[in-house]
């Protein structure tokens with residue numbers, strides 16, 4: 383089972399309009415509400431891919447209750463620690479005339495450290511059933527930058543594998559505990575490494591450098607340009623299918639979900655990577671916070687190309 387942990391979930395609302403005229407009444411073409419936050423997105427995609435998952439995290443107030451209800455109706459198993467504040471709401475504005483989408487993100491409620499202890503207890507309860515733990519998204523107010531480091535340590539000393547998808551100080555701190563896998567996008571990897579990654583060679587070198595710190599699997603995602611995957615078995619480069627992209631929100635989470643499903647199924651890396659790439663592209667096709675469907679993914683899979691790169695061919 384793939385257990386996801388979302389410390390700062392959100393109710394993601396998306397409004398689609400053809401064009402935006404400020405100060406006028408704009409007709410809404412489409413409107414969606416989705417339970418969100420990066421770990422929750424990963425769980426939603428794992429369900430779409432037909433595998434077992436459980437979403438853990440914090441939920442509070444009316445918005446938290448609504449998220450829980452949405453997850454239930456979509457068949458996503460969940461077990462959240464209840465908090466006092468109200469879970470945040472994020473808004474994505476998609477103007478079809480002028481992509482890309484604009485996001486409005488709220489910080490979310492403060493978490494008392496005692497609630498983290500409660501969550502740690504839950505994590506330990508599910509440990510025997512969990513093949514992979516996915517820690518994803520930003521940290522809420524009230525929790526220190528080493529929170530992910532602490533959670534990774536909690537599960538990894540007990541033999542479980544931790545996947546991490548976050549950015550900034552929480553990512554830098556967490557690397558001290560060498561998670562099993564990380565998936566920064568190019569910008570996040572640049573911040574982490576403290577240098578620009580302009581060429582493909584530089585991106586590959588960056589991924590290999592991160593892997594050399596002890597992380598088993600490093601994927602750097604490149605939006606419509608695909609992604610790089612650095613593993614013990616070699617380095618792989620994926621080309622994403624060409625799609626009419628509407629919104630990249632959740633594409634990275636879908637890539638993480640596909641990779642995780644591949645890992646627990648014991649797929650060869652090429653196959654796991656292709657599944658992740660197809661899932662990411664399938665999500666990019668949909669506006670706002672909607673994720674790709676199983677049918678979209680099956681259609682895109684043959685167009686997701688993965689090739690193995692000889693590490694020695696990378697220019698230094």
Ligand SMILES: Nc1ncnc2c1ncn2[C@@H]1O[C@H](COP(=O)(O)OP(=O)(O)OP(=O)(O)O)[C@@H](O)[C@H]1O
Nearest residue numbers: 567603604605606608622627632633634635662663
């Ligand atoms: N416009 C696009 N066209 C095709 N595939 C895409 C597009 N955008 C994203 N993808 C696919 O999804 C994967 C992840 O996307 P991206 O690099 O944008 O992740 P991200 O920045 O972490 O996204 P997020 O954190 O918002 O979920 C890419 O490697 C690619 O396979």
Ligand SMILES: [Mg+2]
Nearest residue numbers: 547567634635
């Ligand atoms: Mg991301």
